[in-house]
Amino acid sequence: MKITTLFVAFVAFFTQLVNAQNDRKDDISDVSFYSIIPFDTAQTARPLLWFWYDGGKDGAFYETRLNFDALNTGALIVGKTFGNEKFFITPKAGALIAFDELGFDGITTEFNAGGEISLGELNKGLSFKGFTMNQFAFATDDNPNFAYNYTQIGLCGEISEEIFFEINYSFQIFQEVVDGSEPWIDMGPQIKISIGNFYIKPWATFDPNHKGQEKFIVGIGYTFQ
Numbered sequence: 284m285k286i287t288t289l290f291v292a293f294v295a296f297f298t299q300l301v302n303a304q305n306d307r308k309d310d311i312s313d314v315s316f317y318s319i320i321p322f323d324t325a326q327t328a329r330p331l332l333w334f335w336y337d338g339g340k341d342g343a344f345y346e347t348r349l350n351f352d353a354l355n356t357g358a359l360i361v362g363k364t365f366g367n368e369k370f371f372i373t374p375k376a377g378a379l380i381a382f383d384e385l386g387f388d389g390i391t392t393e394f395n396a397g398g399e400i401s402l403g404e405l406n407k408g409l410s411f412k413g414f415t416m417n418q419f420a421f422a423t424d425d426n427p428n429f430a431y432n433y434t435q436i437g438l439c440g441e442i443s444e445e446i447f448f449e450i451n452y453s454f455q456i457f458q459e460v461v462d463g464s465e466p467w468i469d470m471g472p473q474i475k476i477s478i479g480n481f482y483i484k485p486w487a488t489f490d491p492n493h494k495g496q497e498k499f500i501v502g503i504g505y506t507f508q
Contacts, residue, residue, distance in 0.1 A: 309339030315484075315504030322497040329354070333504075337364050337373070344373050352379050352420065352431075353387035360391065370398035379420060388424040393417060399439070409440040412449065428460040435473060449475040453486060468492055469500070480506050 317331040335346040346360040362375025373395040381388045397414035418431040437451030454470035469488035476483055483503050490496035 310337070310342065310508075311339070312336035312507045313504055314507075315502050317500060317502040320499045320501070322499065323495050331502075339364065344375060346375065346377070352391065352418075353381070353426075354385045355382045356380065356386040357382065358391065360393070362393075364395075366398075368399055370396075372396045381424065387420070387422065387426050389420050389422040389426070389428075391418055391420045393419075402438075409438055412437060412439045412451075427464075430456075430458050430460060432456045437473075439475075445479050447477040449473075451475070465492055467496075469496075469498060477506075480508065482506070 312335060314334045315332075317333070319329040319331065321328070329350060331351050332349040333351065334348070335344070337344045344362040344364050346358070346362070348358045350356065352358055357380045358377055359380070360375050360377030362373050364371055364373040366372055375394065376390070376392045379387050379389045379391050393416065395414070395416050397412070399410045399412045402409045402411060413434070413436045415432065415434040420429050420431070422428050433453070433455040435451040435453035437449055439447065439449040441447050451473040452471070453473045454468060456466050456468050458464055458466040468490045470491070471486060471488040473484065473486035481504070484501070486500040488498045488500060
């Protein structure tokens with residue numbers, strides 16, 4: 284409960300910051316909640332909270348998240364976005380903070396990259412879109428260092444003036460930097476439906492290296508523009 288309260292307070296602070304800077308058209312921010320639901324009912328569902336703010340060419344990139352990097356772990360991250368809609372890259376770094384013995388204390392170095400290419404008016408406004416997040420985390424406690432990659436590739440388009448969609452094939456890979464460790468993989472089809480600034484993003488995954496690791500990951504969020 285205390286962790287959630289801290290996250291909500293942080294988001295409220297940055298929401299006020301965004302509202303105070305609305306004269307900058309390239310500002311954008313996003314707040315979202317995800318639930319990771321294993322198909323194996325013996326495993327426990329895992330909630331994930333995420334917020335980021337991108338000030339565009341004149342500002343910095345800020346990000347905070349909970350339960351993403353490790354259980355009971357928060358992240359405070361800062362970076363800078365370069366590029367445009369066709370291609371962008373956001374190098375960033377920050378701290379990972381454990382809230383108990385299950386968490387991870389350390390430093391994270393990361394970059395996001397992606398872009399969107401229109402397929403032309405004859406294709407009803409369809410675009411090819413890709414995104415990747417890459418991370419290497421250095422532990423300052425007894426946990427091993429780890430590497431992570433998330434990538435999604437697909438098509439996006441407009442259903443109506445207020446409704447947009449994405450159809451992706453996505454995967455994520457997590458691996459501890461320990462001799463003999465195996466990568467943990469989630470991969471599978473993913474869709475995103477946006478109605479105005481609200482969106483829902485369901486993703487069904489499997490791990491080709493480990494049996495019984497099928498999951499349903501669903502996110503809901505709101506984008507401030």
